[in-house]
Amino acid sequence: MAITRIGNIASTIPDDSIQNVKMSNIVQSKNILINGDMSIAQRSTSVTGITGQGYNTIDRFETHASSLGTWTQSQSTTVPSGQGFATSLKMDCTTADASPSAGDFLYVRQKVEGQNLQYLKKGSSSAESTTLSFWVRSNKTGTYIAELYDIDNNRTISNSYTISSADTWEKKTLTYAGDTSGSFGNDNGRSLDIAFWLGSGTTYTSGTLQTSWGSQTNANRAVGQVNLADSTSNEWYVTGIQLEAGSVASDFEFLPVDVNENRCLRYFYQIISKTDTNSINAYGYYYSASNIKFPTRLPTQMRSAPTLEQSIATNALRFYRDSTYDGLSANFVLDGNGSGRYVSMYNSTDASGTAGQAGHLYKYSPTQADSYIWLNAEL
Amino acid sequence: MIINTVTKNYSAETNEFCSYQVTYINSSIVKSVPLDEANTDYQAIQEWAAIDGNNIIDNGA
Numbered sequence: 001m002a003i004t005r006i007g008n009i010a011s012t013i014p015d016d017s018i019q020n021v022k023m024s025n026i027v028q029s030k031n032i033l034i035n036g037d038m039s040i041a042q043r044s045t046s047v048t049g050i051t052g053q054g055y056n057t058i059d060r061f062e063t064h065a066s067s068l069g070t071w072t073q074s075q076s077t078t079v080p081s082g083q084g085f086a087t088s089l090k091m092d093c094t095t096a097d098a099s100p101s102a103g104d105f106l107y108v109r110q111k112v113e114g115q116n117l118q119y120l121k122k123g124s125s126s127a128e129s130t131t132l133s134f135w136v137r138s139n140k141t142g143t144y145i146a147e148l149y150d151i152d153n154n155r156t157i158s159n160s161y162t163i164s165s166a167d168t169w170e171k172k173t174l175t176y177a178g179d180t181s182g183s184f185g186n187d188n189g190r191s192l193d194i195a196f197w198l199g200s201g202t203t204y205t206s207g208t209l210q211t212s213w214g215s216q217t218n219a220n221r222a223v224g225q226v227n228l229a230d231s232t233s234n235e236w237y238v239t240g241i242q243l244e245a246g247s248v249a250s251d252f253e254f255l256p257v258d259v260n261e262n263r264c265l266r267y268f269y270q271i272i273s274k275t276d277t278n279s280i281n282a283y284g285y286y287y288s289a290s291n292i293k294f295p296t297r298l299p300t301q302m303r304s305a306p307t308l309e310q311s312i313a314t315n316a317l318r319f320y321r322d323s324t325y326d327g328l329s330a331n332f333v334l335d336g337n338g339s340g341r342y343v344s345m346y347n348s349t350d351a352s353g354t355a356g357q358a359g360h361l362y363k364y365s366p367t368q369a370d371s372y373i374w375l376n377a378e379l
Numbered sequence: 380m381i382i383n384t385v386t387k388n389y390s391a392e393t394n395e396f397c398s399y400q401v402t403y404i405n406s407s408i409v410k411s412v413p414l415d416e417a418n419t420d421y422q423a424i425q426e427w428a429a430i431d432g433n434n435i436i437d438n439g440a
Contacts, residue, residue, distance in 0.1 A: 052380075188417055291391045305413035307420040333388045334398040334411040345411070346391050378419065 036241040046074040059264040069229030070095035080169035088239035111379035114191030123183030133249035142226035153182030179213035190379040302340035306375035316368035321359025394440035
């Protein structure tokens with residue numbers, strides 16, 4: 001196969017001129033998407049009872065459901081044989097909805113920053129096409145939709161793919177034309193969504209599938225999509241998702257785990273995870289008699305100043321200092337923005353000590369397993 | 380998640396308004412949200428506050 005494009009490098013290499021070189025060794029970060037091999041799952045490896053919108057298991061992949069079944073999402077070890085993948089994202093229907101209302105929907109998506117998309121030259125006469133490739137498996141055969149959504153300009157393009165054989169891994173390759181209208185913002189904002197539809201009501205299926213870029217029209221977004229929610233026997237797996245410039249799908253770009261993880265940390269970082277037990281998680285000091293401060297340098301620049309998200313059982317955390325400790329609950333506060341490179345949090349509700357005393361923040365017991373403090377800068 | 384309350388936080392060092400504390404209906408999750416327009420929770424607070432009847436609590440420094 002002649003190679004006509006590798007990432008941003010346009011060239012023509014004759015057939016058979018290279019034999020043993022993998023494209024993934026030539027160009028790094030050709031994949032617009034992050035964590036496409038589903039290997040990083042910081043929040044959890046399995047979440048039950050999903051009915052709405054949120055990041056649940058696999059980093060960077062958000063589930064958005066609206067009144068269409070109840071789902072368990074997990075990081076699965078069911079993978080296509082011999083392809084090098086160790087993990088996949090699994091959606092398992094636990095409460096069915098065989099008759100969706102018009103506005104119901106379910107999809108799994110990843111949102112991409114505009115500054116990472118500038119080389120696609122969207123909105124210009126030389127706009128690049130893009131190719132989406134992935135491995136997928138389901139017991140539910142039929143037509144599925146994968147959609148690109150330009151958030152900056154409210155434009156969409158959809159392609160369909162067919163799962164032909166039940167419970168069999170299949171590789172799909174979909175090419176999307178370049179768009180000469182509407183450029184992506186060159187910033188850290190949300191510019192492009194890549195959505196894998198899994199079901200929808202007639203609001204999104206009653207028109208004609210929009211296979212060329214155009215203004216967003218709900219009726220044209222998911223035409224033909226099967227309803228994965230119609231039975232609790234249904235499940236859907238995906239891995240090896242890659243979106244790249246050009247009209248050819250190259251081999252999946254496997255990244256070293258530290259590189260992949262670091263890319264995820266730009267969007268999500270755990271000061272205390274749900275699975276931490278009897279662990280030291282941060283260092284702090286009594287700024288005053290009623291205020292403990294925890295200045296924390298982050299491992300990488302986050303996309304934006306992050307939200308501090310916390311769910312902490314009463315006194316599940318302890319601040320050990322001077323041969324005693326204070327029990328701490330979900331009363332941590334961000335003190336300033338930190339610009340995504342560091343954060344400073346404080347607790348002035350549960351603190352009572354001596355100014356200047358230093359100590360460490362400790363997650364006390366396995367019985368408080370679900371307590372956590374997260375930093376979130378997702379799109 | 381549906382926002383229940385939004386309260387202004389003030390810096391322990393400078394006494395300046397420094398972040399929002401957000402609680403949610405039927406949830407034990409509490410968020411402390413920075414004053415960064417690129418932060419999606421900050422954006423959600425602005426949308427929530429723009430709705431008639433939703434008020435940000437300000438207890439002062």
